[in-house]
Amino acid sequence: MTKFTDLNLNPKVLKAIQEAGYESPTPIQAGAIPPALEGKDVLGIAQTGTGKTASFTLPMITMLARGRARARMPRSLVLCPTRELAAQVAENFDTYTKHLKLTKALLIGGVSFGEQDKLIDKGVDVLIATPGRLIDHFERGKLILSDVKIMVIDEADRMLDMGFIPDIERIFQMTPFTRQTLFFSATMAPEIERITNTFLSNPTRVEVARQATTGENIEQGVLMLTASRKDREATEKRNVLRALIDAEGDKCTNAIIFCNRKMDVDTVAKSLKKHGYDAAPIHGDLDQSQRTKTLEGFRNGDLRFLVASDVAARGLDVPSVSHVYNFDVPSHAEDYVHRIGRTGRAGRDGKAIMICVPRDEKNLADVERLVQREIPRIENPLGNKAPAKSATDDAGKSDKPAVQDATQDDATKTEKPKRTRSRSRKKPEAAKVETETVTADSPEADTAPEVKAEQQPEPKAVKSDEKRQDDKPQHDKQQNRRGGRGNNRNENRNQNNRNDNKVVGLGEHTPEFIGLSFAERRD
DNA sequence: AAAAAAG
Numbered sequence: 312m313t314k315f316t317d318l319n320l321n322p323k324v325l326k327a328i329q330e331a332g333y334e335s336p337t338p339i340q341a342g343a344i345p346p347a348l349e350g351k352d353v354l355g356i357a358q359t360g361t362g363k364t365a366s367f368t369l370p371m372i373t374m375l376a377r378g379r380a381r382a383r384m385p386r387s388l389v390l391c392p393t394r395e396l397a398a399q400v401a402e403n404f405d406t407y408t409k410h411l412k413l414t415k416a417l418l419i420g421g422v423s424f425g426e427q428d429k430l431i432d433k434g435v436d437v438l439i440a441t442p443g444r445l446i447d448h449f450e451r452g453k454l455i456l457s458d459v460k461i462m463v464i465d466e467a468d469r470m471l472d473m474g475f476i477p478d479i480e481r482i483f484q485m486t487p488f489t490r491q492t493l494f495f496s497a498t499m500a501p502e503i504e505r506i507t508n509t510f511l512s513n514p515t516r517v518e519v520a521r522q523a524t525t526g527e528n529i530e531q532g533v534l535m536l537t538a539s540r541k542d543r544e545a546t547e548k549r550n551v552l553r554a555l556i557d558a559e560g561d562k563c564t565n566a567i568i569f570c571n572r573k574m575d576v577d578t579v580a581k582s583l584k585k586h587g588y589d590a591a592p593i594h595g596d597l598d599q600s601q602r603t604k605t606l607e608g609f610r611n612g613d614l615r616f617l618v619a620s621d622v623a624a625r626g627l628d629v630p631s632v633s634h635v636y637n638f639d640v641p642s643h644a645e646d647y648v649h650r651i652g653r654t655g656r657a658g659r660d661g662k663a664i665m666i667c668v669p670r671d672e673k674n675l676a677d678v679e680r681l682v683q684r685e686i687p688r689i690e691n692p693l694g695n696k697a698p699a700k701s702a703t704d705d706a707g708k709s710d711k712p713a714v715q716d717a718t719q720d721d722a723t724k725t726e727k728p729k730r731t732r733s734r735s736r737k738k739p740e741a742a743k744v745e746t747e748t749v750t751a752d753s754p755e756a757d758t759a760p761e762v763k764a765e766q767q768p769e770p771k772a773v774k775s776d777e778k779r780q781d782d783k784p785q786h787d788k789q790q791n792r793r794g795g796r797g798n799n800r801n802e803n804r805n806q807n808n809r810n811d812n813k814v815v816g817l818g819e820h821t822p823e824f825i826g827l828s829f830a831e832r833r834d
Numbered sequence: 835a836a837a838a839a840a841g
Contacts, residue, residue: 443841472838595837
């Protein structure tokens with residue numbers, strides 16, 4: 312078993328790691344840190360939750376420990392898709408630089424330039440940024456990237472989804488070609504493949520399996536709900552949500568409630584608040600100070616219910632979330648994995664409960680196909696019929712005169728017309744592997760470097776520098792699903808879509824596929 | 835169909 316002490320990290324970094332209570336690296340860390348320290352480019356294929364963040368921060372800090380930054384010329388650069396993730400990476404740096412004097416700046420949108428400018432002017436070793444704001448600084452001439460020695464792209468596939476790839480290419484071109492690049496993506500969509508072929512030089516490829524979706528410690532359930540009337544669906548969903556929360560009682564210490572739409576995030580948050588639940592919304596239309604404050608409150612336990620869009624689905628690390636409620640079935644099955652991965656972190660128990668209305672059944676089927684198991688159906692705590700007359704006093708009751716706030720918790724709220732155009736959007740569920748793989752099913756927090764030794768699969772870095780060319784030719788069959796940019800390639804679907812070895816056991820806590828390597832899963 | 839990010 313590899314230990315951090317075997318990895319040639321700076322002693323002061325090791326000290327900080329120890330103080331944080333970590334001893335053994337996760338597979339992605341064990342695989343990526345050595346080549347990164349040798350100065351090689353790294354292509355890391357890993358999800359959040361695998362300890363990815365530390366797999367680049369630790370070697371970066373070690374390498375930056377010598378030398379000092381000059382004014383306006385940062386020595387390294389980390390790009391993240393969302394502000395929250397960038398902030399989290401920044402925190403990670405703080406944790407592991409505590410015995411060193413490295414400087415950093417967090418360049419994200421939604422906050423004023425002043426502070427960021429000041430830091431840049433003083434000179435920073437590490438720049439952590441979202442693409443838009445970084446380019447903004449660059450264009451204002453505030454930033455010179457010609458001294459960047461190490462550049463990290465985090466969550467590249469999400470950048471792709473969000474249309475950031477052109478920005479990323481631009482940023483690549485703003486940095487010297489001699490830089491070292493550490494590039495992370497959960498999948499290798501064709502467009503991602505293209506970028507890595509263009510901007511990475513002979514990278515060491517390190518691949519770990521998809522995050523344990525339904526880790527044995529996450530109990531899942533789905534409530535099938537058919538509204539009494541179409542126009543009451545939203546209201547009844549909220550009633551049921553509260554009932555589901557109540558049914559958990561004290562076991563639900565805190566929870567994230569995911570909705571598919573920002574508007575619903577607001578509505579649900581308001582509704583919960585109105586009914587006396589300690590809830591607050593977070594999504595991309597709220598201003599950054601609000602987002603930060605809300606998240607902070609949730610992290611430190613002041614806030615019990617975080618109602619969120621998918622801005623919070625990935626990567627966010629709140630160590631102890633007891634429950635995840637999916638108010639809607641996510642329309643991208645993959646997001647289900649990310650969402651429920653917010654609970655059951657670091658080996659804790661977690662529970663993930665979802666509400667599914669008829670319209671979402673197709674999405675549910677996609678989710679179940681992805682996680683290769685049937686999600687146990689749960690009873691409606693309000694009883695299956697007459698949801699309208701059930702025990703709660705939700706404002707939907709017609710004898711209540713008024714609901715004056717915007718939650719419209721009554722029948723006046725009508726669903727906007729739904730189009731159910733079903734795009735065929737089957738997504739291969741497992742990243743394709745052409746080399747050996749390592750399964751990383753540890754429930755570790757993404758920002759945490761550790762994993763207790765016993766739950767660690769044997770780390771095996773895969774160096775594919777040599778293997779890549781002569782491997783199987785079906786290289787870019789990976790399908791990119793979303794409408795990001797430049798993915799008008801619809802050609803070949805990955806053949807991964809069948810799930811013959813589905814685990815259907817309802818009491819089953821560990822779906823078998825988690826223990827399988829990608830290669831095995833393919834069969 | 836929606837979410838995220840630069841305003």
